[in-house]
Amino acid sequence: MAEIEREAMEYDVVIVGAGPAGLSAAIRLKQLDAELSVVVLEKGSEVGAHILSGAVLDPVGLNKLIPDWKDKGAPLNVPVKEDNFYMLGEAGQLRIPNILMPPFMSNHGNYIVSMGNVCRWMAEQAEEMGVEIFPGMSCSELVYGENGEVKGVVAGEFGKNADGTPGPSYEPGMELHGKYVFLGEGVRGSLSKQVIAKYDLDAKSDVQKYGLGMKEIWEIDPEKHKEGTVTHTMGWPLNGNAGGGSFIYHLENNQVYVGFVVHLNYKNPHLFPYMEFQRFKHHPQVAELLKGGKRVAYGARAISEGGFQSMPQLEFPGGALLGCAAGMVNVPRIKGNHNAMLSGIAAAEAAMDAIKAGRSGDLLEGYDAAVRKGEIGKDLKKVRNVKPLWSKYGLLGSLTIGGMDMWMNTFGNGFLGTLSHGKSDAEATEPASKHKEITYPKPDGTLSFDRLTNVSFSFTNHEESQPAHLHLTDPDVPVNVNLAKYAGPSARYCPAGVYEFVGEGADTKFQINFQNCVHCKTCDIKDPSQNITWTVPQGGDGPNYPNM
Structure with missing residues (x-):
């Protein structure tokens, strides 16, 4: 297919993802220089539509970003x-x-809190400061400069046929270029995954x-x-x-x-x-x-959940990874939103220093160090061994040895150093022959529900004529390898019923019901053959969470 021609728009900073990290970065940039041009691109139909979190919010990040948040009506009630x-x-x-x-x-x-509502409020603050926010704009590609740096993204491509060719209402989208590009896509973001691989950002980190x-x-x-x-x-x-x-x-x-x-x-x-x-x-x-x-x-x-030792390098030529795109969740606390906000603030400050110095498209020197040596690093370093201990010794080992290590890290350095996680989650999956099947009670429709019924309460919608955003590297692997060796785990690990094995014996087919997808990305992570790649559907598609 011929190369697609697109219009381009220029900004000082392009931010992918209107979550707590991306919005914090946008707000902080405007606080530092109101004249900066900043754009935030969000794949959800509105800000907050794809935000899902517990959430008990530690306000440390918000206190630093907007100290008078109470007076401004932040939804922390x-x-x-x-x-x-x-x-x-x-x-x-x-x-x-x-x-x-x-x-x-x-x-x-x-x-x-509802982090969806917190993000909606943060977006209002950002727009009042002059930040441009475009929801319904999936960022489907990275744009590279002459020296191999990230200089922008492609956003707003619509109207492809199921086979990937342009349909009758095809819109090629636009290229949005920035002096720096921030990726705040959340966990296992598709562009973040590409950047980590291209620049080998995880060469010195443990497995995520x-x-x-x-x-x-x-x-x-x-x-x-x-x-x-x-x-x-x-x-x-x-x-x-x-x-x-x-x-x-x-x-x-x-x-x-x-x-x-x-x-x-x-x-x-x-x-x-x-x-x-x-x-x-x-x-x-x-x-x-x-x-x-x-x-x-x-x-x-x-x-x-990898924590401190699993964070990749956060700077890449032309931009930075923010928040959960890099993995900043404190697992024992079940909290990451505060660190996401702090990372957005740190990235904004590093970008401001670079832009003031007349730089663009290079490494944001100082951002990675600010995260690792600052509040985020201190928060994550205290608990860095809880997850590997849990993986190796189970719940009891995590509670006892991990608890002792956390106490010692509270007052200095723990006695275990920094433990490794070992295998990836995909590699941890063992052949079905080594394990017994697990029998689950049938949902009663009152306390428990089947997956498809519950998915209807996520208000998920995907335009059905577009290409499936879940790609198989080898279409034969699901049946010939994953079903034969692992009993077809995709039919179970997906919380939305996207994957099915239809038929029996030689007639078995692997079916992808991408319309059900709630964008959790578990398939991209847990598939034992690493044969599934999650990418963005067209903008606005997916769940529409009201108060998550």
């Missing part, structure tokens, strides 16, 4: 009042005393690790609602099958966030993360809370 940790058994629970937790694990001073987070919003009986209560659990139903746990956060209006995280380094390909979540809600403690209530929303997304 529910301070944490009660903090609970439980170890679950099938029929009961054991509370872990808060006093055993390192001080930084306390949620005192934090807020239960991930979890799958699933979340429902419930409206519950007002008599059971305790605004400001935060509860985390570990143990049942996962037990020894996988690492992970749950969160239950009581926000406003008799609503609770009910969430479940499964670490994606599990070995047994028969594990069904979504059904583990549904089974969790039948625990007596949880079932009693939800009894008489109704689920009003559902969503899922991957979580970066």
